[in-house]
Amino acid sequence: MTLLLARRMLGLAVTLAAASVIVFIVMEVLPGDPAVVILGVGAEPESLAALRGELGLDRPPVERYLAWIAGLARGDFGHSHTYAVPVLELISERMAVTFPLALIAMALTAAIAIPMGVLAARLRGGAGDVAISLIAQLGVAVPNFWFAMLLVIVFAVSLGWLPAGGFPGWDAGIGPALGAFVLPALALALPQAAILTRVTRSSMLDTVAEDYVRTARAKGLTRNAALWRHALENALIPVVTIMGLQFSFLISGTIVIENVFHLPGLGRLLFQAIAQRDLIVVKELVLLLAISVVVVNFLVDLAYLALDPRLRRGHHVMA
Amino acid sequence: MSWLEAAPPRARRRVRWGALAIGGLIAAAFILVAAVALVWTPHSWQALAIDQRLMPPSWEHPFGTDHFGRDVLSMIMKATHNSIVVAFVAVAIGLGAGVPVGALAAARRGWVDEALMRASDFVFAFPALLSAVMITALYGPGAVNSIIAIGIFSVPVFARVTRGAALGVWQSEFVMAARLAGRGAVAITVAHILPNIASVLIVQATIQFALAILAEAGLSYLGLGTTPPDPSWGRMLNEAQTMIYLAPHLVVIPGLAIALSVLGLNLLGDGLRDLIDPRLRGLD
Numbered sequence: 001m002t003l004l005l006a007r008r009m010l011g012l013a014v015t016l017a018a019a020s021v022i023v024f025i026v027m028e029v030l031p032g033d034p035a036v037v038i039l040g041v042g043a044e045p046e047s048l049a050a051l052r053g054e055l056g057l058d059r060p061p062v063e064r065y066l067a068w069i070a071g072l073a074r075g076d077f078g079h080s081h082t083y084a085v086p087v088l089e090l091i092s093e094r095m096a097v098t099f100p101l102a103l104i105a106m107a108l109t110a111a112i113a114i115p116m117g118v119l120a121a122r123l124r125g126g127a128g129d130v131a132i133s134l135i136a137q138l139g140v141a142v143p144n145f146w147f148a149m150l151l152v153i154v155f156a157v158s159l160g161w162l163p164a165g166g167f168p169g170w171d172a173g174i175g176p177a178l179g180a181f182v183l184p185a186l187a188l189a190l191p192q193a194a195i196l197t198r199v200t201r202s203s204m205l206d207t208v209a210e211d212y213v214r215t216a217r218a219k220g221l222t223r224n225a226a227l228w229r230h231a232l233e234n235a236l237i238p239v240v241t242i243m244g245l246q247f248s249f250l251i252s253g254t255i256v257i258e259n260v261f262h263l264p265g266l267g268r269l270l271f272q273a274i275a276q277r278d279l280i281v282v283k284e285l286v287l288l289l290a291i292s293v294v295v296v297n298f299l300v301d302l303a304y305l306a307l308d309p310r311l312r313r314g315h316h317v318m319a
Numbered sequence: 320m321s322w323l324e325a326a327p328p329r330a331r332r333r334v335r336w337g338a339l340a341i342g343g344l345i346a347a348a349f350i351l352v353a354a355v356a357l358v359w360t361p362h363s364w365q366a367l368a369i370d371q372r373l374m375p376p377s378w379e380h381p382f383g384t385d386h387f388g389r390d391v392l393s394m395i396m397k398a399t400h401n402s403i404v405v406a407f408v409a410v411a412i413g414l415g416a417g418v419p420v421g422a423l424a425a426a427r428r429g430w431v432d433e434a435l436m437r438a439s440d441f442v443f444a445f446p447a448l449l450s451a452v453m454i455t456a457l458y459g460p461g462a463v464n465s466i467i468a469i470g471i472f473s474v475p476v477f478a479r480v481t482r483g484a485a486l487g488v489w490q491s492e493f494v495m496a497a498r499l500a501g502r503g504a505v506a507i508t509v510a511h512i513l514p515n516i517a518s519v520l521i522v523q524a525t526i527q528f529a530l531a532i533l534a535e536a537g538l539s540y541l542g543l544g545t546t547p548p549d550p551s552w553g554r555m556l557n558e559a560q561t562m563i564y565l566a567p568h569l570v571v572i573p574g575l576a577i578a579l580s581v582l583g584l585n586l587l588g589d590g591l592r593d594l595i596d597p598r599l600r601g602l603d
Contacts, residue, residue, distance in 0.1 A: 011437070014437075015437070015440070015441050018441055019441065019445075022445075023453075026453050026454075026457070027453065027456075027457070030457070037457060137582060137585060137586065138578070138582065140581070140582075140585060141529070141577075141578045141579075141581035141582035141585060142574075142577075142578045142581075143533055143536050143537060143540075143553075143574065143577050143578070143581075145537065145540050145556065146556060146570075146573075146574035146577065146578070149556065149559075149560060149563065149570050149574070150570070150571075150574070152563065153563060153567060153570065157563060157564060248446045249446065251446060251449070252446040252448035252449065252537075255448055255449075255452070255541070256448070256537050256540065256541060259541060260560070270452060271452075271541060273456075274452060274455060274456045274543075277456070279456065282452070282453070282456045286445075286449060286452065286453055289449055290445055290449065293445075293446070294441075297440075
């Protein structure tokens with residue numbers, strides 16, 4: 001167990017290091033001269049030289065990379081050109097929007113998908129099962145930003161129940177702040193829930209075929225009791241894994257959805273930073289998002305070990 | 320037999336065949352539209368007619384006109400062509416790079432396998448949108464850059480699928496026989512492994528095609544994909560967003576095109592998978 005954990009930790013460290021190297025190479029080495037990218041081709045030679053000095057571009061790449069990583073370790077994420085504030089400040093401010101949004105979207109996904117998946121498995125082969133499959137197929141096919149626009153047309157433009165976009169800030173109170181998250185979270189959750197419903201359904205069908213579920217039935221438990229108490233708990237293991245993998249789609253999703261609803265989160269910041277060619281912000285954000293995906297997948301791996309005792313003995317897990 | 324399997328999968332099987340047929344029809348229809356758009360559209364997809372802007376659907380303009388008075392049907396047709404080209408090339412990149420990597424991992428096993436699979440895990444950490452964002456931040460938006468970003472993201476998917484399927488074939492007796500006959504790994508891969516996993520790859524390619532269409536739409540919606548004047552479903556939605564009150568049909572039609580094409584491809588992929596793998600027929 002300890003050995004397994006150590007191996008996983010080592011793997012995590014290697015992946016994180018590799019991610020930072022890739023981001024560094026793509027953002028700083030490949031473009032040739034980042035100063036030209038930031039200031040544009042027509043920039044004055046003096047300002048280019050000044051920026052090169054500020055970014056330390058006169059030093060060799062390896063030295064710059066190490067300085068960058070050392071800075072990150074100290075919490076120094078560099079300075080944004082366009083916002084004229086430390087990048088760390090910018091990121092933590094925007095995190096207060098993206099993090100709760102992603103959390104609500106994930107909770108919504110599970111709240112929709114798990115009951116639907118169990119229901120589909122319970123009604124297997126029947127009309128209800130087919131109907132749920134069709135809805136899930138549609139859910140996968142509908143782009144989240146289009147679904148978001150349809151939600152705006154119905155709930156904001158026609159009914160006027162919810163805001164069409166924007167974020168009042170947490171100072172405006174918990175009600176209005178959460179209200180601004182309802183439609184974006186729904187738009188984010190729909191495609192994820194569609195996938196997760198299918199996963200839950202097939203995982204349930206695999207589990208109910210197991211002996212212990214039959215034993216539970218033989219002991220006199222009703223179908224529903226066997227289903228909800230014995231099968232579901234075990235069927236959730238792959239469901240949790242898929243939810244972890246979906247995190248990376250959730251990250252991409254927030255980039256798009258925050259732009260649809262003009263929410264001042266990390267996704268919108270990334271988008272604005274690109275438009276303003278604020279390479280420092282883009283670099284730190286891309287790395288941060290990639291790291292969050294890697295770390296979440298690592299945690300899911302650990303959760304997998306905790307949930308399934310059979311895996312702890314060091315068997316290699318085919319994920 | 321468990322108690323849940325009591326329900327006969329017959330009705331489901333019928334649904335499956337129906338799904339395959341419907342998916343195939345939808346996919347064929349979109350390819351046909353794309354082909355037609357190459358030579359003919361009802362109006363010019365770029366002709367501006369400001370006096371006819373934001374017209375509702377009519378006989379002259381079945382899908383109405385946009386804020387520049389362009390014919391939406393013609394733009395949708397041209398955008399279908401663009402979408403299919405982007406998705407096709409992206410999937411080709413995924414297949415071209417992913418299949419050799421997966422085949423190599425399966426043939427060599429050991430540390431080569433481990434290294435290649437770790438590398439593919441790692442590419443997963445950069446979702447298509449994130450890598451596209453990096454690329455466009457440096458090289459500017461454009462169809463080519465979005466193709467590269469979407470293509471790179473599908474490489475590990477194909478590598479994993481190829482490896483998984485190839486490992487199974489390597490265990491089979493006819494491969495053993497070929498090895499005993501002294502044939503090398505490359506020759507065996509070309510002659511025996513690839514033909515036997517082709518069907519799995521076709522299914523995965525169909526699914527990746529659908530994902531690529533979605534990704535292209537998302538990138539173009541953000542303004543990171545196809546650039547004007549070429550129409551794209553995603554960019555049409557972006558432009559429609561500001562006119563949500565004035566002309567809701569501009570929001571509905573491009574979205575339907577995306578959803579319908581992706582739905583068709585997914586139904587086709589699922590149907591093909593069931594057809595190829597009898598074990599899955601009853602399961603999912």
